[in-house]
Amino acid sequence: MPQALVSRAGVAFEDREYWNIVLLISEAVSALTCCPIFGYMLDVSGTRQGPYLSGLVLLFASMLVLSTSHSVKWYIIARVFQGAATAMVSVAGLAIVTDAVDRASLGQMIGYLGTATTLGFMCGPLLGGLLYQIGGFYAIFGMAFGIVALDFFLRLAVVEKRTAERWLCLTDGERPSQENGYIPERPPYGTLMTPPTSPHTATEISKTTFALGVLVKQPRILISLCAVTVGALVVSAFDATLPVFVENTFQWSVLGAGLIFLPGAAAAIFEPFFGFLSDRLGSRVIAFASFAILAPSLVCLRFVEENSPFHIGLLCVILGLIGMCIDSSEPALIVEMQRVLDDMEAEDPGVFGGGGAVAQAFSLENMAHFGGLALGPMVGGFVEFQYGWKVMTLALGILSAVTAVPMLWLSGPMEEVSWTESADGEMEREPLLTE
DSSP: HHHHHHHHHOOOOOHHHHHHHHHHHHHHHHHHHHHHHHHHHHSSSSHHHHHHHHHHHHHHHHHHHHHHHHHHHHHHHHHHHHHHHHHHHHHHHHHHHEEEOGGGGGGHHHHHHHHHHHHHHHHHHHHHHHHHHHHHHHHHHHHHHHHHHHHHHHHHHHOOOHHHHHHSSSTTTTOOOOOTTTOOOOOOOOOOOTTTOOOOHHHHHHSSSOOOOOOOOOOHHHHHHHHHHHHHHHHHHHHHHHHHHHHHHHHHHHHHHTTTTTHHGGGGGGGHHHHHHHHHHHHHHHHHHHHHHHHHHHHHGGGGSSSHHHHHHHHHHHHHHHHHHHHHHHHHHHHHHHHHHHHHHHHHHTOOHHHHHHHHHHHHHHHHHHHHHHHHHHHHHHHHHHOOOOHHHHHHHHHHHHHHGGGGOEEEEEGSSSBHHHHHHBBBBBSOOOO
8 A cells, every 4th residue: 555655646756655554544533433323223223244245335435546546635535445344344244154153152152153264354465565566556456356256146145043943934824843843942142041031121122222321330341442552553553664774773574574574473373272272261361471472572573683694584473473472462352342241131131122132242342352453553653663663563552551450350261150040940041142
């Protein structure tokens, strides 16, 4: 994008980093604003497919504007649309996958999702730089349009769990049972395990369907959101400053500036394993260790100073370690938010209404993520521009060290979470993210 701003939008070469940061912030702020709206829509709607496909259509339109524009104004507008589309696809995609996920393996599944997401964020500059070098500006968008089209048709082929359950029931009015081929399961996420005499009336439930205000009052959720914000801030700070740093320090081309993201992207393949550890050890240990190791790793970037094989190798090793720290924290933090939802539902059944609050919880996580993406270029870009690379990495290291401390207040292993049964053998506590 920095090169496109110069060659297509007429931005002065020395201003390319500034306008690149503006575009990153525009997309992140748009996504941040749209997340709570889309989360609420998904919780109260009867389907995930419609909103997800709408997000893909909006994403396609935003890339069309971006690929045909020749002014900074239209670039900003396109990135605003792209941010809204990203918010919808992210929240809906997470909700779709967790519909059928067993609670005990949620962290590992989130790890697989995180691997795909992180690879997308980290490999974007890599593939973009490679395609720009080989085929020019339009080659990048050719690949992007193809990916969106493939995603659209694959989503059409997916049957949501609640739809499949309806298909298993006979349409002639017969009650579904094992004799007619229906296999009973736990209710979908968000289904209230309360008797017909539940004190929650329709009016009370309708007042609690917008759950964001309730969720943000929970200390463990606030701690998790702050950690998500810091992780995204670190990533986006490097998105804005690392390409320019390697260009100035190593005299690398656009291709080299894209390749430098590869060490961090490679760390994402371990995220399912980190999610598995979160399921077994709890969020507290994994999140604390991640940020405690991240802090000195960021500070050590100050030792990369000259164009030599040793310093290039050192930069790659440190970036790989930074990527592993951030990737290991993400599943733990999302699992922690789910456990808070479980605790709240157990203490006050029906607190989130009939639709649950899964998508709204994911929207909060995405808001924190995009908030970090918006702050990263501002914080990283400003500090690096005013005080230099070493001060920026030191500031990020201190921020990570401070973030590690509240992680000690998160939950421990799964065994610490108790489950009870009612007199008739049914679970009194049904997780909102269930199989």
